Amino acid sequence: MMKIKKFGLLALGMLTIWNNISAQPRLGIPAKTLLKNAVLKAKKENKQVLLVAYSSTNAWSPFLQKVLNNPEVKPILSKNFVLCEINPKEPLKYRERENPDAKEVFDQYYIKTEGIPPYPAVILLDQNVKVLAQFSGGFTEGLADLSKLSDLLTKNKTFTFRDAEDLNRKVTALYKKIAPPAAQDIISQTVAIANKENKKAFIIFHASWCHWCHVLDTAMSQPSVRAFFDKKYAINHITVLESENHITDQNPGAKEIIKKYQGPDRIGIPYWIIIDKNGKFLADYNGYPDTADESTYKTFEKILRETGGATPSELEEIKRVFASIKSKF
Known part of the structure; x- marks a missing residue:
């Protein structure tokens, strides 16, 4: 009788552990895998990589994500860049958005700048994964920050003046929809x-x-x-x-x-x-x-x-x- 009771308690304990494990949020695709695939695609298509890091701890992250994936913006970017989006840092309730090893990848390529928040960040990489430029912190200073992002993108030599002008117009229009007044x-x-x-x-x-x-x-x-x-x-x-x-x-x-x-x-x-x-x-x-x-x-x-x-x-x-x-x- 004692053995049956012990077995029952053991089974109940294992079931509790399994339920707790099942209840944990599922993590995303490893960031190293995402970056590796992006670099391979960039080499194949002769493009550069835009490594973009988001975090729900900064309210500009959702805006930037919507902008880069906007149906009118994404085709312009895709002509010149391979987009690699990662989430290095999320609170527990949003943990399912976080990519394993994303923090390691982010720390490897992001250059800390005093007084500027790290997220969201856009890091321009060449096909050898060399950092060419970066932009971070969002758009707190409005059009001045939008200009900084535009400057980063135009460092790509294949990015034409017409593409840059078209992109600026579309991104500015999206920003003005949600931006507070100066x-x-x-x-x-x-x-x-x-x-x-x-x-x-x-x-x-x-x-x-x-x-x-x-x-x-x-x-x-x-x-x-x-x-x-x-x-x-x-x-x-x-x-x-x-x-x-x-x-x-x-x-x-x-x-x-x-x-x-x-x-x-x-x-x-x-x-x-x-x-x-x-x-x-x-x-x-x-x-x-x-x-x-x-x-x-x-x-x-x-x-x-x-x-x-x-x-x-x-x-x-x-x-x-x-x-x-x-x-x-």
Whole structure:
């Protein structure tokens, strides 16, 4: 009886292990195999290889994958290149997209560049698997980054001017469908509204991950103070310093603009600037106005008085609301 019981437990244990193994996501084709086949095809057809690395950790990866496999784009690329697509790094829930040994292949050919995310990456290889050029990080800077990708592709001597022009036009059209507006355009549009409505432009630099950015928005949107802000300011947001999984939301040019206004001694968000209706810079503030910090909060109140004509009663209510909202977060 004991033997039967032990056998039953053993069988149950083996079944559990098998179910766990079966439940694991299936991995893709080995990257070394994909690259080997791509190089053989490139030699046979006298082309170059585009080694493309994606990762769902960066929101530009799906966009690039759609672009390179777009029915209007792919035929142009196929005339000159053999596409080799790999996924070196995926979180567990997307593990089935990852190619075995892809990280090894990627690390062998990708040249790390400080300040630029590694994914997505496009690496141009010759038929001897020599790196000719690379592009990575996506299209955070908009058309400037699209131009960099175009420059990489045109390093192929067989890539004609007509092909390059056609490709640029198609890729740019695809980008514009999903791209956020440029940061400078947001500022210009907000200043134009301020001019029309005789207000000041109030530009807030923020990001999805920024806790105090959300607290600031919540405080300013409370009914008892919103009337003041809406009456005195044309308010808009610029997304900057965004995380990789939301990087497609970042407004092109935002990093340069916030750096210009903050200067070398300040960093971080939320950060906001006030500009008059003629585009002249008036004031700025870094962080959430903390009523517990008397000196910095007085600066905040001074800005509201000088740029928005805030009355003592309005300032008192703003202070009450900002303190209350902070205590709830």
